[in-house]
Amino acid sequence: MSSGHHHQLYRAGDTPVHRLPPQCKLAAVAAFALVVVATPREWFAAFGAYALLLAAVAVTARIPAGFVLRRMVIEIPFVLFALAIPFIGTGERVQVVGLSLSLPGLWAAWNILAKATLGVVASILLAATTEPRMLLLGAQRLRLPPMLVQIAMFMLRYMDVILDEMRRMRVARESRGFTARDARHIPVVARSAGALFIRSYERGERVHLAMLSRGYTGSMPVIQDLTPSAGQWLVAGTLPGAALAVLLGAWGLTGVWGVS
Amino acid sequence: MHVPDGFFNLAVSVSAGAVAAAGVAVCLRGARRELDDRTAPMAGLVAAFVFAVQMLNFPVAAGTSGHLLGGALAAILVGPYTAVLCMAVVLLVQGFFFADGGLTALGVNITLMGLVTVLVGWGVFRLITRTVRSRAAITAASFAAALVSVPASALVFTLLFWIGGTAPIEIGTVAAAMGGVHTLIGIGEGLITAVTVGTVLATRPDLVYGARGLAAPLVLRGADGDRVVTPEPEVRAPARRPALLFLLPGVVVTFVLAGVVSVFASGDPDGLERVAEDEGFGDQATDHAFGTWTLADYGDVAGIPVGVAGVVGVAATLIVAGAVGYAVRRRNRGHDRDRDHGRLSV
The missing domain is CATH 1.10.287 (Helix Hairpins)
Structure with a gap:
């Protein structure tokens, strides 16, 4: 980690995503992560849809892909671990280009890679569009x-x-x-x-x-007005809302027609 | 060691979240006794210190390097309650700002790297320093505490993995791999913790929470040979019994719940069944007592998709987690009101 790197987390801007109150964004990202983790790993299309949703957020917030990719370096240790699972996993084995891989291991590796990557990108977008101090004030508004x-x-x-x-x-x-x-x-x-x-x-x-x-009494003064309007909650809710719609839609498909 | 999203199933993530929330709530109360009015500024500083120290990579053996977890170190330097808070904040900041560790895995991370390392580290430290009290004993106890805390954390990780890990790896392999590597890392952590505590002890012994009461009383000798021994400042007794009594059953209940509920929530055979199948004793198992219930066998008995069984399982866990959190809040609120009156007016 290089010098003063945590300033690079935030990318100043004036987009609809930047303007949302921090607590709305926090709640939206947490709900999105929950929906992603709850999705069964066999539903490839759903994960694709989640990635598209995040891409849409990044485009709206004008966060360049390179910025997100550079910050995703944090994920590398677990990517390496995920890649090792098919080799050390148990269960039925398949032959892929001369390598004996565990089938459940491949599923598990895909599961961890897909969900961890979506979670990491969501967090990166949150930190990139919200000042650290505001993020913490938002957390306090959410009763932390x-x-x-x-x-x-x-x-x-x-x-x-x-x-x-x-x-x-x-x-x-x-x-x-x-x-x-x-x-x-x-x-x-x-x-x-x-x-x-x-x-x-x-x-x-x-x-x-x-x-x-200088008169510190145990809490720092807050001068910003952080009360979100119903409209802002609605805007923030589109990300987890759309993700939930995808999840329910995919579940409906598999439930009614048995497509998996 | 930061667990990402998707590594544990939802039930374990949520249950660990409940354990972490209960633990942090207890520590919020206790921390005031350790740092009085300076709690927030000084705990923030210690959190930043832990964050910085976690970036110190140290060579372990042939080419691999580990980094400090810092739980035991923080516990010895500033006391267990503050240490848990600091670790929790470090993990929160790492999760939200650096995308290090998944948001849904936050509870797991706080439980593993905050609660377990601090509780085990502090327990070992107290066990040793209770009998022998000297500067050397404190350094030795720091080494032992940090040494034990890292493999203990790895062990709990293995336990959670066994309950609700998503990767099909034999539990024995996981235990051996995690245990082996983390014993080595533990030795490094122990050395660094011991020398760090020793250094602080040599310069500012009053800053080491674990060494309170060690300093000799101040003796003033007058010109005419009379001696005045100033009494030691009274050491506030840490009230640990109620907290532990409350926390332990909570942990047990949540883990049991996580075990039971995740069987319903997970679509895959869990670790135990996996091992059972591999070892060939799976056939001997009789049908589950709930075998005829619609949610048994991962929900496909009555044609109910796995998703529904999962949702029901998670909902049940959430209710229990909420109840635990609510109970703690209620306990805290009455306690805090008289103390913080007019302070938290943000």
Whole structure:
């Protein structure tokens, strides 16, 4: 992860998606993820339809495909894991280009890849169209405990400071010719972590005292009016609504005509 | 280790979500005792620290590297309640902002990497430091706590996988693979945690929650040889019994529910049946007690599609999860009202 990377999460813009209140978007993405996970893995067409829905959101929000693809790197470890499942899976085996693959394993790999990818893209779109602070205010409006929201807000504010501190310590180590290569170097890394904790904590104490002296009483003031209108809820509801329609439609097809 | 969407079935995801919500609710109450009015700012700082520390990759063995989970470290530095909150917030932020870990798997992730690592880590730490109290003992206990917490988390992952994993891998293989790798990672985690705690202990022992009461009392010697021993500041006793008493049955109930309900919700044979088939004792099993009930055998007895059985199963789990959450909220609300009066006016 490179320097200050969490600023790149948000992509400023003035589209209908950007303008939606954060709590509407949060609820919509969570509901969408639930619908995706609830879809049986055999319904290929449904997954295709979900992908089209997300593409439509990305186009509306003017998020370029390259931006989304770059951020999808986060998914790689689990892609590798999913690719391994057909090889180590149990059950009936099929021969594909000379490789013996487990059939249930292939299904499971497809299941994880499809659902995880859709979930990741939905989250990326959410973070790309909503400022981090607004996202947390939206979470608070959705009745997430205020204490958790505040901790998350302070975390976001301190993250840069701490990552910078860590980077300075790394530069200091490396300019003295140190790179961690094997387990013998763990103590050096660990002492840095200890020093990082002390430095950050002392800084946090100073900041807290400064905040108290400026009238902090336990909650940060909110100046934005975040009350969504019924229309905005309706707009936000189109994504999970359409996904649910796809799911129910596919279920109707399989239920009535036995198509799978 | 961040679990993505679609890795566990819906029933396990929702049940783990209920466990995570109950755990976080209990910790929200307890954290105030550990950090008083500084809870939010300092917990936010510790969360950012954990986030940064998770980016420290350390070499494990021949070419592989692991990264710190940080649950045990956070528990020892700031106390178990705050640590759970910090881990939960870190995972929330990673899920929502970095798309690391699925949104529907958030409960699973918080349960595995927040609750389990902190509870196990803190338990081991307390077990050791209760008998021996010295600086060396605290460092050793930190090592043991972090060492045990990582494989414990991997073990619970295996358990969840057995209940409702979507991949057809033998549970033994999963347990061996997860256990093996995570014991190695645990050694790295233990070393880093021990040295980190040792470093902090050497410079600012007052910052280590797990070492409270360790410092020698301040002795003032006057010019005429009289000694004044200042009493130690009173250590607030952590009230852990009620929380544990409440949390444990909750966890047990939800896991049992997850096990029962996911049998109905999942369209695939679960891990146990899979192993049963492979090992050849599946034939010996008699029909399920619910065999004639319409939802049994994954819903195709009476021609009801799997989807409906799944929806019914998930709805049942949701109701239970909601009831647990509601009960906790009610417990909390009465408790918080007098304390937070006029503070949370956002």
